[in-house]
Amino acid sequence: MGTEIERKFLVAGEGWRSAAGPGLRLRQGYLHAGPPVVRIRQAGDQAFLTVKGPGLLTRAEFEYPIPPADAETMLALLCRQPIIEKTRHRIPQDGLVWEVDEFAGHLAGLVLAEIELPKPDHPFRRPDWLGREVTEDARYQNVALSRAAGPPE
């Protein structure tokens, strides 16, 4: 078991693109909206089943690699529709990593940035493309986004 400490932000403008890596295509859906959340994710040519306990900033997480063909079947037949499609860009900064998620499909236009911290009060620098924090805004959880008709607001 790991414990995830993540903070999540809106993204303002395109300034992040110059620092971003090539991006990894993610497709994910939910076997259970939770709690506990049970997520199926395809990430490039890998796939994972993930169980997440309750909580927004800090939560227990269990992740297991699964055959990509299993993920394909579960995303198509057993997960709530529509599934989430997005491209994840990694931006290293001071030993931490920003993950900038550019959404596609029914969430096209939404861009979110997440940073994983070693402890809740760990300091981090805010790049100038960072917008409003939405860590505690349940509308921006992926499981809520999967149910939304479009990007929040």
Add this chain to the structure above:
Amino acid sequence: MGTEIERKFLVAGEGWRSAAGPGLRLRQGYLHAGPPVVRIRQAGDQAFLTVKGPGLLTRAEFEYPIPPADAETMLALLCRQPIIEKTRHRIPQDGLVWEVDEFAGHLAGLVLAEIELPKPDHPFRRPDWLGREVTEDARYQNVALSRAAGPPE
């Protein structure tokens, strides 16, 4: 993905014990009551996460081994309580296998027998300790049993 074809029966009397193996202790709980069912199971010193699609007689099933310590944590913290505890006895017969489950805890007194078939109309012999079929009786699904106050009826 596998597809499970299982028929389930009540057990009448103790006649099955003379043919039964030593038994494997199972502890299982549910991250999601379904559909799809998401189950955590400890079986002896192994553990599994299993996803089961809709259906009673025939259902899609995905099963993954997980670390027993993860299962212990998820059974204690993330699964609906109480979890199910039972001992599974295997009784081979004509190339098939009867699995006789002797329940403990809140379901003590309940004994169920299951047989997995290669196809839905595959013939099988009914041993004299076999009782009424409950394949289509949702009360005897494990996920329903986990919620019940005691054995049905």
